[in-house]
Amino acid sequence: MNDSELIWHEKSRTEVFRTPVFTVTERTSESPDGRRGIYIVNEAPDWVIVIPDTGETFLMVRQWRHGEKALSIEFPGGVIDKGEAPLEAAKRELMEETGASAGKLTFLGSMNPNPALFSNHVHVFLAEDLKFSGKQDLDEDEYVNYMPVLKSEVLKKIGSWEYCHALMASAAALYMAAKI
Known part of the structure; x- marks a missing residue:
């Protein structure tokens, strides 16, 4: 597999919870072969x-x-x-x-x-x-x-x-x- 076949594509993003220091998001992403998964990501300032x-x-x-x-x-x-x-x-x-x-x-x-x-x-x-x-x-x-x-x-x-x-x-x- 070459590296381009490892890349997932985000299909949607939903804010789950917001705090003063970070935001929890739920992201639905699609794998290179079309499978979908739901992933939790913390977004914060650098x-x-x-x-x-x-x-x-x-x-x-x-x-x-x-x-x-x-x-x-x-x-x-x-x-x-x-x-x-x-x-x-x-x-x-x-x-x-x-x-x-x-x-x-x-x-x-x-x-x-x-x-x-x-x-x-x-x-x-x-x-x-x-x-x-x-x-x-x-x-x-x-x-x-x-x-x-x-x-x-x-x-x-x-x-x-x-x-x-x-x-x-x-x-x-x-x-x-x-x-x-």
């Missing part, structure tokens, strides 16, 4: 992750994650606002969560968090030459601490209970690939 590199450390954030019911140590990041470019969102999220701005922001890549279930993408940026204002500008429902963490500790502990966010591991892989 996100950014920023990897603040200070030399020996990454500037990390610690915040509560409701799904995990635990604190998580992560790279700064968040939702891209409607009409906002990923680069601008990366600058904004870095400043909001850490009070830092980057003299240099490098795009490392984009990926889908889970292409079986999600329609959005996360865009990863490397932030270097950081300057600190010392003032966070958090959203109303955001409670975030920031701190430098040795790069070796972050890379060693990804996948542990403290570093449980899978997208952080994906972002770290893009970072390591850029540094090879």
Whole structure:
């Protein structure tokens, strides 16, 4: 089979449930040989992750994650606002969560968090030459601490209970690939 024979075609899309952060849709799609299936897809805005590199450390954030019911140590990041470019969102999220701005922001890549279930993408940026204002500008429902963490500790502990966010591991892989 060649790749063109793997492609399904969406025939209909129905909104099942809308929340402030994502919409659940039911999609009826047709396989290459004419079979139909119903699939659930979560639609959400794209996100950014920023990897603040200070030399020996990454500037990390610690915040509560409701799904995990635990604190998580992560790279700064968040939702891209409607009409906002990923680069601008990366600058904004870095400043909001850490009070830092980057003299240099490098795009490392984009990926889908889970292409079986999600329609959005996360865009990863490397932030270097950081300057600190010392003032966070958090959203109303955001409670975030920031701190430098040795790069070796972050890379060693990804996948542990403290570093449980899978997208952080994906972002770290893009970072390591850029540094090879």
